[in-house]
Amino acid sequence: MKIHPLITKTDDLAALCERLAKSDFVAVDTEFMRENTYWPELCLVQIANTEEAAAIDPMADGLDMTPLLDLLTDNEDVLKVFHAGGQDVEIIYNATGRTPHPIFDTQIAMMAISQSEQIGYSNLVESWMGLTIDKGARFTDWSRRPLTERQIEYAIGDVTHLSKIFPKMLKRLIKTGRGEWLDQEMEKLADPEHYRNDPAQAWKRIKAAGRNPAMLGRLKAIAEWREHEAQGKNIPRGRIARDETLADIASHPPKQQADLAKVRGLSQGWKDNDIGKRLMNTIAKAEPLPDDELPPRAPKGAPLGKEGSLVADLLKLLLKIRAREIDVAARLLARSEDLELLAAGVRKKLPILEGWRYEVFGRDALALVEGKLAFAVENGKLKMTRVEDEALVQEASEASDGAANED
Incomplete structure (x- = not known):
């Protein structure tokens, strides 16, 4: 297999994608950082077919990623193969508003041919190829430039191994007749609705007991407020306030801003700073959740x-x-x-x-x-x-x- 040098020029990327567009499948992986940001920061993309592999630097000055993104989201003739690809697909969706399709996830596929529910990539490679992967570069800072040779070699290995494993896995699936079992799971992975970030729906990810309309209305309002605050600052939503803190505020709303200092999970500064003022305004304007948005009641016969x-x-x-x-x-x-x-x-x-x-x-x-x-x-x-x-x-x-x- 031919391994290309790190791609940093648009012409090189376009030529690579033109060749890959003739493949039956491409293996894809990404490296990103999201610990300190709201939006994941794409730092590297790796791609391979059975003949060649390359790493692409999306942070390179002047590099236009359009040829690659078009290959992944517009070309229906090429199957895109990932391993545990949910976050990779999310990044592509954030960049384009589209998801890769058709898509195949080897972690999901392993569920149909073994009892492995969430097999890691290293175990997948060891299981299918008998190789042990050096994990030393896994937790490096992928946003720092220049990337080292070790980082690039490690990253490209993810797709070169995957491009060899996928055909073997496909043969096993065909032999067992379980390929169609995965159709629904793969379509779910590629569904854009799964990645659409609607701040008005953020409250549904927070655990809150009961169906009280006033409480849930407050939860919806402050969860949406937190999303906008985090997006505006490009920091993780948990840095604004944790889920359990929002659930507590929704259940026991403070009467005045000074009471925010008593809320578990908020600092003393909230009692008189601007973000605390915005939170109190949000609570004051919150409307009870309409009946058609309330969580469904427990089905007849439940609780058990x-x-x-x-x-x-x-x-x-x-x-x-x-x-x-x-x-x-x-x-x-x-x-x-x-x-x-x-x-x-x-x-x-x-x-x-x-x-x-x-x-x-x-x-x-x-x-x-x-x-x-x-x-x-x-x-x-x-x-x-x-x-x-x-x-x-x-x-x-x-x-x-x-x-x-x-x-």
């Missing part, structure tokens, strides 16, 4: 209660058994929340009762809830037994014994 919780636990045990039997990550088959909803009596709009998930796991999960499936121990191992089948066997046995006695 003691018996329902036991049923949910049995479903989780069934999930572990099935995942082990077919060598697939349990998380790909079902989420804990869906199992709890099933135990609570919900039957509609559950992923485990639709499509391939129903065939592989949902049918048995439903049978367990309905008393048609039971756990048994055979030779020291847990297995599943269909109650109805056992009953038929028992009836047949009794009928046979009866006939023999008559004779």
Whole structure:
């Protein structure tokens, strides 16, 4: 494989992308910094196909990234391969308003062919190629220039290995027939809505108990205010105030600015500084959350209660058994929340009762809830037994014994 020198010129990048556009797939990775900023700062992009690989310096003076961004977001003929690519896709979306498509994530794909739920890149390489990656450059400052040869070599290695692993992984998926299991997961990863940053929706990421409209209205208002403050200063939102602090203020709103000094998580300075004044103005203007924005009520049959919780636990045990039997990550088959909803009596709009998930796991999960499936121990191992089948066997046995006695 040809490894190019660090690309810092637009003409070189355009020529590279023109060649890569003829590939069936490209492996992509990024290096970025976000510890001290609201927006992640893109510091390096690595890309490879089966024949060549390069690192691109987006911080180079005069470099136009358009050829690369167009390749990633506009070219539907080239599959874009990432590993744990959520943050990489987010950066591309922030730069273009578009996401790479079509897309393939090797971390997600591993869930369909092994019980690995979030396999790290180093373990992926070791598993598929028998190589141990030097992690020494992983936590370096990627924004500092000039980059060292060691940094560049480490970064390019991420995509050269990935370009060799992907074809092998694809063959395994085709052999197992589980490729279609991943279609929905990959489309979800590429969905622009997943990366759209709407400050008005920021409150939904904060844990707050209850459905009180006044409290949630305050939470929505101050969460949106925090997003704008953080964006304006380009600092992480947690540097303004932490989630739990906002939830506390929404539940117990201060009556005057001086009371902010008593709020856990805020400094004494908030009682008379400008940011404290803006926060108090936001609280004062907050409106109760409209009914159509309130979180949905718990579905009928929930909360589970003691018996329902036991049923949910049995479903989780069934999930572990099935995942082990077919060598697939349990998380790909079902989420804990869906199992709890099933135990609570919900039957509609559950992923485990639709499509391939129903065939592989949902049918048995439903049978367990309905008393048609039971756990048994055979030779020291847990297995599943269909109650109805056992009953038929028992009836047949009794009928046979009866006939023999008559004779």
